[in-house]
Amino acid sequence: MIKVLDNYELYFKSYQRIKILKKDVLCFELNEISGLNARKTFDFIADKFFNVKCDYSFFSKRINRHQGDLVVLPVVYSIVIGEICINIVITTKNLMYFNSLEPKMTNEDYIDITSEIFKERKLMFDNIILLIKQKEYNILKNNQKCFIDSKKYLNGYMDAFEENEIKIKNNLITEEEILQYLQMRKDLRLKLKDILDEELNFIKINYPKYLKQWKYYQKFEQMCNET
Template sequence: MKLGLTMKKSKSIQILKQQGIIKFIKYKLNKIIDKYIKKINKLYEYILLIFLIYFKKTPFKKPYKFILQTYAVSAHWALKEFLTYSGNLQNFLLYHDRHINLNNCKNNDYYVEFRYWLDYKPLYFFINKLLIHKTPILILTRDPISRLKTGINHGDSKEELDGVRSVNKTFNLQDNLNISLDRIRFENKNGYNINQKIPSLDSIYYMINVKLNFKYFSNMKYIKSKDILYIDAKELSPKNAFNTIKKLSNKLKFTSPSESDKQKYENILWNEFAWFLPYRLLIDNDILIVVADENRVFLDNDENYTYIKENLIDIKKYLVDDKNKLFDKISINIQTSNWQIIQNNEILIDKLKKYFKEFMIVLEEKVNERKNNLVTEEDVLNFLKEHKDIRDKLKNILDYELQHIKENRPDIIDSWEYYQKFIKLCNEEG
């Protein structure tokens, strides 16, 4: 804890010395706002829910199709996207979405989602009063050891000196690309660390103690529904996703996915470019170029591009050698009207070609650096073997929280290769 406080202090002093008092004050204000805005939002939701309970009202006038319980690093993003592809099935995230966001669900089928992280403690009494419609519960699962692996490798966008995450930053042609593309940081034993540039197995302590929620049984048992369905992350792989959603549509009574959209279900939503892309390049002060993955997955799921993404065209063939290793994996996007403005500007196009030649080199280096430092499930198991304290804690958590899955979907438990190895390890090590 002392280390974290020291780092924050040194960053403040650094801003004060390098950027002056105005930037220092702005940084401090941003930190205060970030700290309290979530608490204020949550308090608002609680007050609203209490009001609704008191007047015996529910915000859900129109019946929702089902209740979804999702857990971090379990393909929850992919599942939600696939559900959206199916007849525009809308999502309402209880305790996170505003009550007024239900307006988005008035003219569409929708479901209610609970997104579970370890520090998220819903008010179960309120939940049962609000969720008056009898519908199935769909619970997303994944091999716990694989979740730990992905949690360690996941990383986050780097926090800049002004407190802004680099994922939201805009760059220009004069920026140093080695600095601009240094965009990822990871957790250590105590959480996010600005100096942690590669995944750390020590963060397993943080994952189990703070970040990841394994409370499948604890979270499910309070909701009054006997119709409980489980879906495992493996069922959402590119090979299986389309058929999985098709089966779910029959069970949960929502529009079945169209064969014409099958390709969408085969996209890998979380790929090697996560946190590196989208990359925002501003030219001539007001023209935005956005580098994204080839399928523009990160753009489609970023509200910053909601109003322009339909007018974007990919201009990489004009700027990048098609023999580049990453050519088929990325897109360089610009609004059609802006491309018409700059496409005949030979001086600018030449600058962009030189810029993106270096950009592709540095991007490949950064992607490979991350790949080369990723941990595996076997690495996680070896760490747990050497650290009895956290191994025993995880074992006790899973023994309790997986009981309902073991009773009702033993096939899911049996399919978890690394969980089975973990249990064997615990039995052998004691």
């Protein structure tokens, strides 16, 4: 936390962006982009600004990678058969679009072999996907030993992937622990308050109802007021 506060300009930038925009700023409470409410919210945004249809499949899955082992994706599993290198891309359905694989999937350059490799298991992340070029898939399938070995390796990789994910989640710092730490560090508490007072100024003026819904922010404010 000390490093974050010492370099706060790297992390707290929303108010600087808002000052540049100055007008036509829309503000949404976090609950409005939750899995349950995102469809309605992005329908509104799409109609207002872009006039395009939304792909609702994204709203039931995590899009960004700021969660445990998902940050390492995509990764590529490679195996050489003869003089040909076979590559299987381990990624997510969401990242597939950002990695420019979606057009190739449409043109059948890549195929999805997720269910074939992981058919005996339920994945922790159901948006993980395995992609391989059609020609390379044919070569791999025609070599049953390499195919079985690859399937075994990929399931082992996913075992380690999911085990490490559980370890990460078990060691996450909670909001309550952060508040407890700030309770002991008056200097950091007041420094963070000064930063948030500036960062949240626009919301305080225009959307005060949102701040009232932020449980831990309210606890933090109460803590600072009791100082």
